Amino acid sequence: MNEQSILQLKQLTVRFGDKTVLDNIDIEIKSGEFVGVIGQNGAGKTTLLRVILGLLKPNDGEVLVDGTVTRKMSRLIGYVPQKIHLDLDTPLRGRDLVGLGLDGHRWGVPLPSRARRDRIDEALAAVDAVHFGEAPVGKLSGGEQQRLLIAQALLTNPRILLLDEPLSNLDIRSAYEVVRLVSRLSREQGLAVMFVAHDMNPLLSAMDKVLYLANGRSAMGTVEEVIQTPVLSALYGYHVEVLRIQNRILVVGGTDESSEMMDFVEGAHCDRKEATHQDVVGG
Numbered sequence: 119m120n121e122q123s124i125l126q127l128k129q130l131t132v133r134f135g136d137k138t139v140l141d142n143i144d145i146e147i148k149s150g151e152f153v154g155v156i157g158q159n160g161a162g163k164t165t166l167l168r169v170i171l172g173l174l175k176p177n178d179g180e181v182l183v184d185g186t187v188t189r190k191m192s193r194l195i196g197y198v199p200q201k202i203h204l205d206l207d208t209p210l211r212g213r214d215l216v217g218l219g220l221d222g223h224r225w226g227v228p229l230p231s232r233a234r235r236d237r238i239d240e241a242l243a244a245v246d247a248v249h250f251g252e253a254p255v256g257k258l259s260g261g262e263q264q265r266l267l268i269a270q271a272l273l274t275n276p277r278i279l280l281l282d283e284p285l286s287n288l289d290i291r292s293a294y295e296v297v298r299l300v301s302r303l304s305r306e307q308g309l310a311v312m313f314v315a316h317d318m319n320p321l322l323s324a325m326d327k328v329l330y331l332a333n334g335r336s337a338m339g340t341v342e343e344v345i346q347t348p349v350l351s352a353l354y355g356y357h358v359e360v361l362r363i364q365n366r367i368l369v370v371g372g373t374d375e376s377s378e379m380m381d382f383v384e385g386a387h388c389d390r391k392e393a394t395h396q397d398v399v400g401g
């Protein structure tokens with residue numbers, strides 16, 4: 119795996135009014151690294167992606183992509199949204215949806231039609247979608263549509279892929295397939311990946327690192343390093359208990375009076391070294 123640094127966030131701070139959503143975040147992601155981004159509603163996951171995409175200017179700090187300060191809609195960054203709404207009778211074929219990645223504002227000069235067709239074919243093949251490239255998009259399953267959106271994001275040959283909850287609305291099997299696909303692309307193309315998900319379970323076997331956001335702060339490390347009682351308690355600012363039962367992790371948080379299930383992590387390996395929160399808490 120190429121160990122080149124693709125994304126660097128340096129002392130990144132974002133405030134909305136008097137609310138600090140991201141507080142002095144420092145993160146580095148390397149080529150071929152798959153990072154799962156988790157955190158409760160409102161933790162700042164989408165805000166983080168918007169800053170990286172150049173759609174939101176941080177109050178402090180900077181974002182470097184491939185060593186240079188990021189600019190809006192950079193070709194180095196591929197973006198996959200949660201989902202798009204497609205009516206059954208949407209007059210687009212699969213390959214037309216993919217092609218929108220070339221027709222937008224990203225490419226100033228249109229590609230010649232042959233080169234354009236080849237590029238779309240290549241992207242369809244990369245996500246195993248050649249066989250439904252001619253099908254009407256509205257009639258494809260959620261998982262198939264998601265694969266087309268990933269192909270669309272690949273058209274500019276990005277160095278990093280940002281995915282904002284692409285598993286929402288997918289059944290569990292399709293969710294695992296999308297994760298496997300992204301993991302393969304990451305390995306084969308040396309793509310850095312930031313994958314936002316509410317449910318960590320489908321990501322567990324694919325993630326090199328997990329980035330946990332809470333209260334404006336972040337922790338990044340392996341699942342075994344980050345999903346730990348001291349780390350999450352430090353992030354949340356109150357006691358959070360991480361329970362390891364057989365091959366599963368249960369994160370329980372709350373006050374003395376109440377306790378609330380926050381996350382349920384299946385299949386994590388619990389036998390690696392435990393890190394203290396000093397090892398991984400950043401920001």
Ligand SMILES: Nc1ncnc2c1ncn2[C@@H]1O[C@H](COP(=O)(O)OP(=O)(O)OP(=O)(O)O)[C@@H](O)[C@H]1O
Pocket residue numbers: 134139157158159160161162163164165166
């Ligand atoms: N443009 C904005 N103006 C004011 N507040 C904003 C703006 N965008 C986001 N926020 C606030 O910043 C916080 C983080 O929002 P963000 O959408 O990044 O969270 P999230 O982790 O993606 O949440 P979810 O899991 O619900 O999608 C929230 O409190 C939100 O209300």
